[in-house]
Amino acid sequence: MxxxxxxxxxxxxxxxxxxxxxxxxxxxxxxxxxxxxxxxxxxxxxxxxxxxxxxxxxxxxxxxxxxxxxxxxxxxxxxxxxxxxxxxxxxxxxxxxxxxxxxxxxxxxxxxxxxxxxxNAAAAAEFAVGMILAALRRIPGSDAELKAGNWRGDYYAYDNAGLELDGATAGLVGYGAIGARVARVLRAFGARVLVYDPYTDQAKAAVDGVELVELADLLRSSSVVSLHARLTPETTRLLNADNLALLPQGAALVNTARGGLLDYAPLPELLRSGRLGALALDVYDVEPPPPDWPLHDAPNVITTPHLGGAxxxxxxxxxxxxxxxxxxxxxxxxxxxxxxxxxxxxxxxx
Missing domain, CATH: 3.40.50.720 (NAD(P)-binding Rossmann-like Domain)
Known part of the structure; x- marks a missing residue:
């Protein structure tokens, strides 16, 4: 027995x-x-x-x-x-x-x-795509405003309007099982997909219809960036104040992978300056974030309590x-x- x-x-x-x-x-x-x-x-x-x-x-x-x-x-x-x-x-x-x-x-x-x-590859990939769409189209924020009694017609104004995936450039940092699933969905929407992953070869990228690039090139070119790398000593704070400054004005950033991949300190200012147009987070450097966490009142932030695989x-x-x-x-x-x-x-x- x-x-x-x-x-x-x-x-x-x-x-x-x-x-x-x-x-x-x-x-x-x-x-x-x-x-x-x-x-x-x-x-x-x-x-x-x-x-x-x-x-x-x-x-x-x-x-x-x-x-x-x-x-x-x-x-x-x-x-x-x-x-x-x-x-x-x-x-x-x-x-x-x-x-x-x-x-x-x-x-x-x-x-x-x-x-x-x-x-949880299927669940996490689906959740990441949901967060990307929510960030690009202001879905949670406009829902909250309407429930609070505010009809935000100004969200239809050109300066406040969201972005489509069709024809957009999306950057994926990490291309394992989850990243590859996300890429397939984004390509089905009509997005051009850039990938930064030192462990993926050009042959696989070509078969999948994605483009392997260096991290700096990905950040400069992508209107939405989604993180899917494993957290290792080499990837800790892979995205930081220096390279986040490369993003196009108004880009969206999504992290549903691991909090340690991202330096959270520069994010509030990047949001206030408009360098980041939207931020969607399911993971954090400290979980749960403390009550005085600066991103609680930063503009255009979507937060969920680590639900990607749920x-x-x-x-x-x-x-x-x-x-x-x-x-x-x-x-x-x-x-x-x-x-x-x-x-x-x-x-x-x-």
Whole structure:
């Protein structure tokens, strides 16, 4: 009998994990422990040395017991938790990257760590396109004005009118699964799409009908810029005061990827000066933003509370991806999405 901990939360519930693992491995005798952390009602944050985690080390240790496998989204698998769980052999995280796991500690302890790339690509791409349209056409602001009793006919005046995607130049910073989906939609609207991504080659860009350019060229040419890069030391504050000044007057900027990609300090002045015509944000340098955050009262800003991946399909897809890797592990096969493949020699899982 193999014990599995299903450490879910308010988005991917423990029961969703349990059902997905049972469906993926119907032939195995499994017993389940469950834990539900407070996310998303309670914001995630650092726990110990890991980032973007929910819950405490103490409650996770109490739930783990003798579990050999853990499936989770946000639970904090810190060095302390891993070292205190000698029975644990696999942690499967249903996120695009296992940022809530101390990979070094897991590797040292012989614990394989798998993750779920692409789980929210469709949801995040659709949300980004929605934010782009909302920013270009002032949809949330005009809705709020009308509900407040203000008929803003002046929004139809030429100086206040929005922009179409048809014939516009859109710049995408990052061209992974999400960026590529966004590009397809923008091209269907009739936009010319520029891409900055050092890891994408010209051949792929040509097939997809997008143009690979340097970041400075993208910023100079794009009436709307949308961020889709991963956050790494190299991409931290990739967009900053110096290069944001290259944007055409009145450009729109959309960040639905990671707050750390963008330097938020220059944004209020860029909005007030009109260099930025609109700003749409789903992610922030501090989440949630504090009450005195300067962008709360800056003009033409759309803000949402990190909802890009929030669809029911994403939750089911995420649970299914990790459950498939759990089933592989139980059959003695290598999981498909390993963060530390060196832990498992060929045929080592059992």
């Amino acid at each position: 193999t014990t599995v901990l299903a450490a879910g939360d308010g988005f991917v519930a423990p029961e969703l994990f349990v059902d997905a693992v049972r469906e993926a491995a119907p032939e195995r005798e499994l017993t389940f422990r469950t834990l539900r952390t407070g996310w998303p009602v309670e914001p995630f944050g650092p726990v110990g040395e890991v980032h973007e985690a929910s819950g405490t080390e103490e409650e996770l240790l109490a739930a783990l017991g003798d579990a050999r496998i853990a499936v989770t989204q946000m639970a904090p698998f810190t060095r302390r938790v891993i070292e205190a769980s000698p029975d644990l052999k696999l942690i499967s995280v249903c996120r695009g990257g296992p940022v809530n796991v101390d990979i070094s500690a897991a590797t040292k302890a012989g614990v394989a760590v798998s993750f779920a790339p692409g789980r 669809t029911k399909q994403t939750a089911h897809r995420a649970a299914g991806i990790v459950a498939a890797d759990v089933a592989r592990f139980l059959r003695g096969e290598r999981p498909a999405h390993l963060a530390n493949p060196e832990v498992l020699d060929a045929g080592a899982a059992s």
